[in-house]
Amino acid sequence: MSICVIYFVFFLFFSLLSFLLSLNFMILDYSLLLEFELLSINSCAILMTILLDWMSLLFMSFVLFISSMVIFYSEEYMSGDLNINRFIMLVSMFVLSMMLLIISPNLISILLGWDGLGLVSYCLVIYYQNIKSYNAGMITALSNRIGDVALLMAIAWMMNYGGFNYYCYVYYINEDKMSIISMLIILAAMTKSAQIPFSSWLPAAMAAPTPVSSLVHSSTLVTAGVYLLIRFNLGLGTNLMMFLLFIGSMTMFMAGLGANFEFDLKKIIALSTLSQLGLMMSILALGEYNLALFHLLTHALFKALLFMCAGCMIHNLGNCQDIRFMGGLINLMPLTCSFFIISNMSLCGLPFLSGFYSKDLILEVLSMNYLNLYIYIIFFISTGLTVAYTFRLIYYVIIGDFNYTSLNMISDNGFIMLKGMGGLIFLVIFGGSMLMWIMFPVPYFICLPFYMKIMALIVTFIGGVLGYEISKFSLCYSLKSLNYLKMSLFFSSMWNMPYLSTFGVNYYPLIMGNLVYKNLDQGWSEYLGAQNIYNNMKNSSMFLQILYKNNLKIFLLLLVLWIIFMLILF
Known part of the structure; x- marks a missing residue:
């Protein structure tokens, strides 16, 4: 029996166990808090x-279920790899770090899981050892270090x-009043x-193998921050909430816009994440932390499957990721x-697939809230952009002309x-309604005018038509983008963020660190500090040795x- 099958059975068993426990705890309205005191300093206990x-049990069951399917899938996807056992062990460490983060209400044990995720994700991103992977791994690790320092x-x-x-x-x-902890979190x-x-x-981080992308972008690494804020939902003040709302809406809009200009299959799905x-x-x-969890869980299902399908296509096309070659x-x-x-349809929120239940509910709750026009418009535009890049992707990959080499298998x-x-497809179809029945025993009562009620469906339809039409006239579209080259480059490069991150997080801080290290740490502080004391003591001892060795x-x-x-003298 291979290592993949062993881990698959192990994770699947614990996923089912965790799910049943979650239902039991939910019905009984029961929570279990286990504390082990490690040490106590000045009446501050470290537990x-x-x-x-x-x-925590429901989220854990989803993570374990998705990771079991991903490990099973990896057996064939990574079959040509000589170090497949090492790969599976790394993925398992990744999942266990996430488990530690999920079940910890303690910031110290959260940091262990948090740092475990960062470290193992670095190892997995640089798994294919080339310069692109190393650069991607470095930007991933250094960006996440900022958050680690905030947590510390x-x-x-x-x-x-x-x-x-x-x-x-x-x-x-x-x-x-000094809610510095909330800001840092x-x-x-x-x-x-x-x-x-x-x-x-x-x-x-798409430089990692596709099974890793499937796991990272659905239920583990990127969802850790959202899960932490769901747990901290009562500790966030109004001002911080408004700041978070603005940042979240801008991220949503920026990623939706960028995905419409991207041609790398995995990067399109990453931007959709x-x-x-x-x-x-x-x-x-907006204070709806249970809706955020609901969307987190439904999104995990269809996004894991989406990456697995992309991996299957890339695998068959001889590691080609450019959607212009597919069709x-x-x-x-x-x-x-x-x-x-x-x-993909679940991602768009097509009625009665799993994504529909969470996305439609989120948009209707937002419509019912007392907010400004900017938030309302940007939410619906971003939803339309999601459908546009999805239909563009479907056109290029499935409907369009086949542009790959004629010698293919x-x-x-x-x-x-x-x-x-196949293990995930049933949950992608039925998971949304099932979760809704489990998580919301009392349904949401949403009272909206008819045109606002169907706004989500209208935007979805318009976005789909727009995405398909733009892709169909791909030649015209590319010529238009050449006419507005700077604007196209700006949108496709995530509003110039990679350049800022590369220079702001990687290049200049490392050069500054090198200067400080050479001139201060290994320079003047050595010359005036430790080395100076060492030289004086060495000279004194050598002089005394001359005396001791002679008569x-x-x-x-x-x-x-x-x-x-x-x-x-005197």
Whole structure:
């Protein structure tokens, strides 16, 4: 039995167990808090805490289920790799770090899971050892370090409350006028969930193998920030919420716009993840943390399947990721393309697929809220852009002309990969309604005028038509984009964020660090500090060694000479 099958069975069993426990806890309205005291300093206890409630158990079951399918899928996708066992172990470490983060109501144990995610994600992004992967890994690791430092500072500030268990103090954090902890937690969540201005690492992380992308972009790394804020929902003040709403809406709009100009299959799906993360952050900032969790879980299902389908296509096309080479794949890979279309439609919010239940509810709750016109418009425009880039992608990959080499072997022969995808397809179709029945025992009552009620469907329809039409006239579209080259480059490069991140996070800080290290750390501070003391002590000891190694006559002679010298001097 291979290592993939062992991990698959292990994760699947614990996923089902966690799901059943979650239902039990939800019905009984029950939470379990386990505390192990490690050490106590000045009445500030350092505890290892585990929180089991319906939310953590439900999220954990989804993460385990998706990771079990991804590991099963990896057996065939990574079959040519000599180090497949190492790859599976890395993925398992990644999932276990996420588990630690999910069940921790304690900032110290959260930091362990948080840093574990950052470290293992770096190892997985540089898995294919080339210069592009190394650069992507470095920007991923360094961007996430900002959030790690914010979390460390939050831990230090938690000392004021006499403990690190934020679950007990989350209400007081909001009441406290110096809610520095909330600011730091929001900064940490923004870096991990790639909100503006930390967005550029997310498409760069596509250098990782596709099964990793499927896991990272659905339920683990990027959702860690959103999950942390869902847990902190009571500790966020009104001003911070409004700031988060603005950042989330801008991220959503920017990613939707950028995906319409992108030609790399995996990067389009990565930008769609970024767009959905912006949506989660925005609805969370409106105080609807349960809706954010609902969308987080439904999004995890269809996004994991979407990446698996993309991986299957890339695998068959000999590692080609450019959508301009694809086209007509529905004739060659009918089952994969069916999965691809269903998960894409779920992403668009097509009625009665899983994505519809969360997206439509979010848009209707937003419409019912008392907010300004800017937020309303940008939400619906971003929803339209999501549908536009999805239909553009479907046109290029499935309907358009086949532009790949005539010497090909493209088919649906990867049975293990198809089984891995088949495990997710039922939840992509039925998961939304099922989750809605589980999570909302009392349905939302939304009272809106008819035109506002159907606005989401209208925007979806317009976005789809626009995306399809623009793609159909691809030659005209590319000529138009050449006429407005600077604008096209600006939109396609995520509003110049990768350049800012490369120079702002990687290049200049590292050069400054090198200067400081060479001139101060290894320079003047060594010359005047440790090295100076060492040289003085060495010279003194060498002088004394001369005395010890020779006899007393020389010592007496030197003493006499010194006395004579002193007498002459005075």
